[in-house]
Amino acid sequence: DTGVSQDPRHKITKRGQNVTFRCDPISEHNRLYWYRQTLGQGPEFLTYFQNEAQLEKSRLLSDRFSAERPKGSFSTLEIQRTEQGDSAMYLCASSPRGSPQETQYFGPGTRLLVL
Amino acid sequence: ELKVEQNPLFLSMQEGKNYTIYCNYSTTSDRLYWYRQDPGKSLESLFVLLSNGAVKQEGRLMASLDTKARLSTLHITAAVHDLSATYFCAGFLQGAQKLVFGQGTRLTINP
Secondary structure, three states: OOOOEEEOOEEEEOOOOOEEEEEEOOOOOOEEEEEEEOOOOOOEEEEEEEOOEEEEEOOOOOOOEEEEOOOOOOEEEEEOOOOHHHOEEEEEEEEOOOOOOOOOEEOOOEEEEEO | OOOEEEEOOEEEEEOOOOEEEEEEEOOOOOOEEEEEEOOOOOEEEEEEEOOOOOEEEEOOEEEEEEOOOOEEEEEEOOOOHHHOEEEEEEEEEOOOOEEEEOOOEEEEEEO
């Protein structure tokens, strides 16, 4: 399978705990994105990496959120001190640089439930 | 700031009928995407429209773009049950490299 993969697929945690999600993009895609989707809504942009550089961050990404892509391959998204409002589907996408269409290909998502 | 609005938000139709989903956006968008999402699943890319007047077709789905009107449409021809899903349009901000999604149109096709 050469698509975007995410781990875990589901996560249940208690309020106040820290969680970390992983995303493996399509091989050789140098652009990686994180989005958040709540029930009944469209995805909202969180952050964007080109290789290992984090080039764009949404104001939705509060101080409790941090994303990394240390070697320009996989990425992690950490949420510290989770709150019930963090419950959502967290989607990762990747795209190849230089493609005229720059289509973003999405992974299956990590569904987070904060109790 | 780019804003994207879709209508209708919910659409129930019978197999064999035709219908159109509308996507309006507020400011210049470098391109326009359509995605499909099945319940509990991720997003599947359907179309990317790059320029004014662009038209793309795949099976019973056809997407078009009018940049002057800031409007894209997704037309469904002779709907079949398998097309039941939520459809999202998304504008693209080149500088920020981000997609801005509409609220989605939940399409239900009844036999």
